[in-house]
Amino acid sequence: MAPLSLYGVANTLVSTLLLHLAAVLPAPLSTLASNSGLITALSVLLFGAILLGASLLNTILLIWFERKMLGRFMDRRGAMHVGYAGLLQNFADGLKLFRKHTFKPRDADGLGFFSAPTAYMVTSIVMFGILPISTGWNSGSLPLSLLLALVVFSFAPLFIFLGAWSSANKYSLIGGMRSAAQMIAYEVPILLAVVAVILLSGSFDLSTIVAEQRNYWFWGPLFLALLVFVAGMLAEMERIPFDLPEAEAELVEGWNTEYGGMLFAFFMLADYARALVGSYLIVLLFLGGWTMPGWVPAPLTNFPLAGILWFQVKTYLVFGVFIWVRASLPRVRTDQLLRVGWMRMIPLALLSIVLAALVVLAKCLPVFGCVPSVGG
Amino acid sequence: MEGEELSRRLVGKFPAVVVEPFRETAGRVRFPPEILLDLFREMRDGLGFDHLGQVGAIDWVEEREVFYTLWSDREKQYVFLSTRVPASAPHLESLTPVFSSANWHEREAWELVGIEFDHHPDLRPLLTPTGYEFHPLLRSFQLHEPEGLEVKVRDV
Amino acid sequence: MSEMWINMGPQHPMTHGLWNLRVKIDGEIVLDVDPEMGYLHRGIEKISEDRHYNEIITLMDRTCYVAGIAWEHLFILAAEQALHVEPPERALWIRMLSEEFQRVASHLMWYAAFVQDIGLMSPFLYGMRDRDLVLDLFQSYTGGRLTYEYMRVGGVRNDLPPGFAEQARKVCDWLLDRFVEYDRLCSGSDIFHRRCDDLGVVKAQDCIRLGITGPMLRSAGVPRDLRKDRPYAAYDRVDFDVATAETADVTGRYVVRMEELRQSVRIIRQALDWLDKNPGPVMADNVPRWMGAPYAPVGREGYLLKREYPKGVGFSAIEEPHGEALAYVVNEGGEHPYRVKLKSPVFVNLSAARHYLVGYRVADIPPIMGSVDICVGEVDR
Amino acid sequence: MGRLSAAKPVLTTPAAAPTAEDSPLPMATEPAVPFIEIETLRAREFLPAAKEALGSLLSEQAQGKLIRPMFNWAGRNSLFPLHWGLACCAIEFAAAFGARWDAERFGVVPRSSPRQCDLLIVNGTVTWKVAHKLITLYEQMPEPKWVIAMGNCATGGGPFRTAYSVVPGVDKLVPVDVYIAGCPPRPEALLDGILRLEQLIKERKE
Known part of the structure; x- marks a missing residue:
């Protein structure tokens, strides 16, 4: 079965359009229209636009999902009256914030104040171009896509701190410093947990990592790494119990206290984009990505776009766990968070690397019956 | 502790003190303002009334009354103490050296009734806005309907 | 980062009301605090000098808006002493029942606010949900959810409606089940203990020195409860710990x-049983009819009846949900009290803020202040 | 209209006026303002003019039918009130976000920072001590913004009307859109007030 590819779709669309154009256009323009470089450029643009739009829609749907789920956890209903079951609620929020007056506090530093949310938003959305959500549905198979993803993912504290510093507000500043400390502290265990995955799969390429999980998903052998990764992701996403930078009770709104209007919308959207990306990463690294285990009947996995569907189902389940955690756990304190990060998470992550190495050794044993795949 | 016993134990030491019966408490002790600190030390250490309930003041136009309520865990009883200072010179020694919890109570009594507590560590207004010039609980301070108020409109 | 002062309030999610906590911090460590009060100073003591006794009850409800009945009770006890009025027995029991219901509602409100301070999101909704059930009961016999104007000098305004006891018992059963759930969500969580253990410690000696009362004092091991030590209403006839x-x-x-x-x-159940068995009047006989009137005739001078009471003073103390509240009412004849002095427990508990906040972290301020259970209305009055 | 009149004087610069007075019959070939200057002026004028043209196009054609209703729809369906408890009404305000009334159904989510709010619900007695803080908060909220005076105290001082420290009505300080009566109003009344405010926003013309 030839897998459907987003770039393929975009390319087909653009080339068909341009070929038809070339047929009607006069001579100099028709050669230009049939230029392969132009076709590639336009296809990439279209691909990007589709990817961006779909990802943002998905993010907005995620916000809706969280609001409804939280409502249920809290014995209430959440947004109901805007659109069917409140589906349009977040669009209303976004439009309203778009219309709000954009302003800068008097003492704020203009450059940092305006550029931080933008950069935060951009770096968060770029992630969607890197992560494959099904075969062929990413920007191309980069051999080091996992590393690239993690690097882009870890830009965030810089921009958060920039925004917090330039808003000239003490609460923002404390929030920004907490945020930077916490994200940097949890980068390390995340990377170490990822090392375990890399050991087991033998690749830095996310597509390969998913393909390696065709026999068994990595959450089984790498359960420890999964725990570390999930905890780290909770800290990276700044969600309860690790939402200290925005700790509402003490820091008002944390680092985005001074942000309003569209800039606030950027922060919000980027936050949820990061949450989505975090869930994507967990699904990709530990839960088999878009693949389904063999016992799932073929009709359920064979239809077009089945990969995307199952990937999204898994993502939302993972995010549902995050919501569940958010609804039932109190917030920890900064020093506790950092102590747990440096003194518990890192040893656990190191242990998980050892375990991964053992599993790699064990893969050569015939008991597991799986293909030894280290190094390709 | 009944009123008679309280009276017996206090009047021996402080002849100027008058103990009256007061409903549902051990009694009401009227004392001259000069012996305030000594009396309260005796109440706390000697009689075991170690918990300061409240400090309040009443404006009786010519003079002002300051009253204190103490509680004893041993006796399970309140005792009510009061003293009077002239309205022309409403000065009274601060109770904070004996009961540190008197701090805010005295700040409140100062700003509402205008009793000036000498040697108070931090006699700032507590409830009224900074720069408020009146002692609102004085009888001379009249309430009025807000129609008479002039509200200054601020240009935004 | 060097030392700096930050203002937590008056608009801050931590404050649960209208006050300002100025905090001097070095990094995350609190070096000094300075509570600023008075943002909700409404002059209740002064307005009371201008109102008829039964009109002051309106103000008492608003003095502490999460424990309105308790403050009505406090004032009524003092006012009855000052006016030499004895309420009938059934009124005492109804007052006690109301005060205990108010304690449940107030503590549930505290729970809702406190769990939000430590970052728990959903129990806030659970606390509010269950509090609404208690407020429904209040509504069935007082007509109000927060501000009741129920008690009167000489008794209470009206008797309990028929069917009240069954409904109240149902609510009690429901609440007891829910309390188990609350405990599982809070004290059953490891993070809760990591956040709250050894936090904001005030030992018994310091509590007494600083005048702290209520649950803060009892949490230090001092079993002081005015309901036991100095029983009012009918607390000496019910069984509780x-x-x-x-x-x-x-x-x-x-x-x-x-x-x-x-x-x-537990108290509520006993009170309901007693009330079932002992019907009777809820207003004293010797109270003039106009004294129970809900409002005075309009006009500042044109009263229909010249209201003159015998002189007297009243002093009362009750165990309010936040601690020990005192009232002192001076009646110099005439229709208004000469002076009403209210002592709020939170006022004192808050004045000791420096003692239990300094040395902890910024993130500890919300749980500590949450555990104090602040009601700014009664602090500022 | 205001924008049009503001754009016009740019064409007749003050430099041109004295020349016209000095020589009442200027030569036809010699423009009053040097050509290059006119071109610069025109270039400088282009952006505002284009903006205005676009704006007027939008305002006349689309704004009335599409854009304004759309933004009004968004604005009224996502009102973020300021998380601020003043007094008694704040408890009912909190109850309105509780499980039974759940104001989030209507997209009403309280935010703690005034920068992110568009609705100031004055839920309680405003004293003179807090008055200037209230005004600051109101000014910190970005436009468009609305104010609901919840309860009798915010509306007109309530039972504390005669007190020396109480503002007799918050409309002395900030413009109020919706008044809710009650002491305190029930959560239903608050929701009703919010729905009335939504109606106001729906009919908004600017």
Whole structure:
């Protein structure tokens, strides 16, 4: 079965359009229209636009999902009256914030104040171009896509701190410093947990990592790494119990206290984009990505776009766990968070690397019956 | 502790003190303002009334009354103490050296009734806005309907 | 980062009301605090000098808006002394029942606010949900959810409606089940203990020195409860225990309040049983009819009746949900009290803020202040 | 209209006026303002003019039918009130976000920072001590913004009307859109007030 590819779709669309154009256009323009470089450029643009739009829609749907789920956890209903079951609620929020007056506090530093949310938003959305959500549905198979993803993912504290510093507000500043400390502290265990995955799969390429999980998903052998990764992701996403930078009770709104209007919308959207990306990463690294285990009947996995569907189902389940955690756990304190990060998470992550190495050794044993795949 | 016993134990030491019966408490002790600190030390250490309930003041136009309520865990009883200072010179020694919890109570009594507590560590207004010039609980301070108020409109 | 002062308030999610906590911090460590009060100073004591006794009840409800009945009760006890009026027995029991219901509602409100301070999101909704059930009961016999104007000099305004007892018992059963759930969500969580243990410690000696009362004092192991030590209403005729804890920290206050909720339900059940068996009047006979009127005739000079009372003073103390509240009412004849002095427990508990906040972290301020259970209305009055 | 009149004087610069007075019959070939200057002026004028043209196009054609209703729809369906408890009404305000009334159904989510709010619910007695803080908060909220005076105290001082420290009505300080009566109003009344405010926003013309 030839897998459907987003770039393929975009390319087909653009080339068909341009070929038809070339047929009607006069001579100099028709050669230009049939230029392969132009076709590639336009296809990439279209691909990007589709990817961006779909990802943002998905993010907005995620916000809706969280609001409804939280409502249920809290014995209430959440947004109901805007659109069917409140589906349009977040669009209303976004439009309203778009219309709000954009302003800068008097003492704020203009450059940092305006550029931080933008950069935060951009770096968060770029992630969607890197992560494959099904075969062929990413920007191309980069051999080091996992590393690239993690690097882009870890830009965030810089921009958060920039925004917090330039808003000239003490609460923002404390929030920004907490945020930077916490994200940097949890980068390390995340990377170490990822090392375990890399050991087991033998690749830095996310597509390969998913393909390696065709026999068994990595959450089984790498359960420890999964725990570390999930905890780290909770800290990276700044969600309860690790939402200290925005700790509402003490820091008002944390680092985005001074942000309003569209800039606030950027922060919000980027936050949820990061949450989505975090869930994507967990699904990709530990839960088999878009693949389904063999016992799932073929009709359920064979239809077009089945990969995307199952990937999204898994993502939302993972995010549902995050919501569940958010609804039932109190917030920890900064020093506790950092102590747990440096003194518990890192040893656990190191242990998980050892375990991964053992599993790699064990893969050569015939008991597991799986293909030894280290190094390709 | 009944009123008679309280009276017996206090009047021996402080002849100027008058103990009256007061409903549902051990009694009401009227004392001259000069012996305030000594009396309260005796109440706390000697009689075991170690918990300061409240400090309040009443404006009786010519003079002002300051009253204190103490509680004893041993006796399970309140005792009510009061003293009077002239309205022309409403000065009274601060109770904070004996009961540190008197701090805010005295700040409140100062700003509402205008009793000036000498040697108070931090006699700032507590409830009224900074720069408020009146002692609102004085009888001379009249309430009025807000129609008479002039509200200054601020240009935004 | 060097030392700096930050203002937590008056608009801050931590404050649960209208006050300002100025905090001097070095990094995350609190070096000094300075509470600024008075943002909700409404001059209740002054307005009371201008109102008829039964009109002051309106103000008392608003003095502490989460424990309106308790403050009505406090004032009524003092006013009855000052006016030489004795209420009938059934009124006492109804007052006690109301006060215990108010304690449940107030503690549930505290629970809702406190769990939000430590970052728990959903129990806030659970606390509010269950509090609404109690408020429904209040509504069935007083007509109000927060501000009741129910008690009168000489009794209470009206008797309980028929069917009230069954409904109240149902609510009690429901609440007891829910308290188990609350405990599982809070004290059953490891993070809760990591956050709240050894936090905001005020030992018994310091509590007494600083004048702290209520659950804060009981959490330090001092079993002082005016309902036991100096029984008013009918508290000497019901069976209940004083909840105490030994740890003197935020967890201790949580434990004390949770136990008080259970004890309140216990008192409520006994009161309901007694009220079932003993019907009777709820207003004293010797009170003039116009004294029970809900409002005075309009006009400042044109009263229909010249209201003159015998001179007297009244002093009352009750165990309010937040601690020990005192009232002192001076009646110099005439229709208005000469002076009403109210002592709020939170006022004193808050004045000791420096003692239990300095040395902890910024992130500890919300749980500690949450455990104090602040109601700014009664602090500023 | 205001924008049009503001754009016009740019064409007749003050430099041109004295020349016209000095020589009442200027030569036809010699423009009053040097050509290059006119071109610069025109270039400088282009952006505002284009903006205005676009704006007027939008305002006349689309704004009335599409854009304004759309933004009004968004604005009224996502009102973020300021998380601020003043007094008694704040408890009912909190109850309105509780499980039974759940104001989030209507997209009403309280935010703690005034920068992110568009609805100031004055839920309680405003004293003179807090008055200037209230005004600051109101000014910190970005436009468009609305104010609901919840309860009798915010509306007109309530039972504390005669007190020396109480503002007799918050409309002395900030413009109020919706008044809710009650002491305190029930959560239903608050929701009703919010729905009335939504109606106001729906009919908004600017």
